[in-house]
Amino acid sequence: MNTLGCGVVLAGGLARRMGGRAKHGIQLHGKPLLDHVIERAAPQVDQLLLNINQEIDTPRAISGEPVPIIADSLDGYLGPLAGILTAMEWAQQNSQSRWLASFAVDSPLFPTDLVHTLLESLETAPKDTAIVCPTYAGNKQPTFCLWRIDQAELLRHWLITEQNYRMGAWLQQQTTHYCDLTPTGEAAEDRAQNAVDPFTNINTPDDLALTEHYLSGYRTDHSDARKQ
Numbered sequence: 001m002n003t004l005g006c007g008v009v010l011a012g013g014l015a016r017r018m019g020g021r022a023k024h025g026i027q028l029h030g031k032p033l034l035d036h037v038i039e040r041a042a043p044q045v046d047q048l049l050l051n052i053n054q055e056i057d058t059p060r061a062i063s064g065e066p067v068p069i070i071a072d073s074l075d076g077y078l079g080p081l082a083g084i085l086t087a088m089e090w091a092q093q094n095s096q097s098r099w100l101a102s103f104a105v106d107s108p109l110f111p112t113d114l115v116h117t118l119l120e121s122l123e124t125a126p127k128d129t130a131i132v133c134p135t136y137a138g139n140k141q142p143t144f145c146l147w148r149i150d151q152a153e154l155l156r157h158w159l160i161t162e163q164n165y166r167m168g169a170w171l172q173q174q175t176t177h178y179c180d181l182t183p184t185g186e187a188a189e190d191r192a193q194n195a196v197d198p199f200t201n202i203n204t205p206d207d208l209a210l211t212e213h214y215l216s217g218y219r220t221d222h223s224d225a226r227k228q
Contacts, residue, residue: 004115005097007045008087009037010080010143011105012053012072022054024105028208029215034060036108038067044115045101049090051083074156079165080104080143081155088152097149099132104143107201108211111181118146118179125177132177134199140178141199142167 011024011034024034034050042048042062050060050069060067070090072082084102091100101115111117118132125132132146151174158170181198196214201207 004045004099004101004119004146006047006049006087006091006095006099006149007041007101007103007115008049008051008070008083009034009041009103009105010051010083011037012051012077012080012083022052023202024052024056026202026208028108028202029212033105033108033202037103037105037110038062040108040110040112041101041103043112046097047095049087051086053077074159078159080167081159081165081170084147085152085155085159088147088149088155091149092152095149100147100149102143102145102147104201106203107143107199109196109198109200109214110144111198114144115146117181121177121179122146126175128175129177130174131171132179133171135178135180135182136197136199137182139199140168140171142171144199145171 009024011022024032026033028036038048038060048062048067050056050067051072052069053071056069059069068090070083070086072078073086073089074082076082080102084100087100087102091097099119101118103110114134118134121132122129130148130151134141134144155170158173159165164170196210200211202211
């Protein structure tokens with residue numbers, strides 16, 4: 001399976017509807033959300049970064065190597081785009097990769113072959129594509145994109161001058177290629193009966209309970225984007 005040079009877990013947010021806790025530390029199925037996401041993301045990239053703006057109790061390691069933690073390079077807690085910018089700028093200095101993959105810490109069920117699938121979709125994308133964004137059941141998933149690293153300067157300028165921090169607005173500014181992961185055929189029938197949205201995110205106690213229930217009977221065939 002193809003991997004990518006660099007990826008970032010976007011873990012800087014707070015669960016405001018769950019007591020204002022740091023999302024990355026919320027316990028799910030016996031371990032923090034952050035650990036679930038690292039387990040799925042790390043095999044898909046050569047170097048994984050953690051974008052976290054709060055202190056973290058336990059440093060993470062992959063194969064014995066510490067996972068770099070990067071705080072937003074812009075002040076003000078500007079949201080996921082600030083974390084993506086920070087990771088892009090880190091990659092410009094430390095990686096030869098052309099693309100950065102992003103993963104949201106509050107969505108622990110994303111496909112284990114997501115990066116591979118998005119990279120494959122570039123074969124039919126416009127040559128000037130700057131962002132590859134997955135969609136699922138008609139919904140865009142901007143926190144799980146591939147981002148062309150050479151767009152970092154443009155993104156920094158956008159955040160500072162436009163002060164528009166919405167991911168959707170930035171996707172509209174760029175040449176964005178959408179990759180539909182919605183199940184078809186037998187896979188669609190199977191999903192309707194058994195599966196949950198692999199990009200479901202945990203924002204409320206009810207979301208957490210639903211995801212916990214799903215993981216208790218987790219089926220591995222739902223983790224592969226090509227089977228979605």
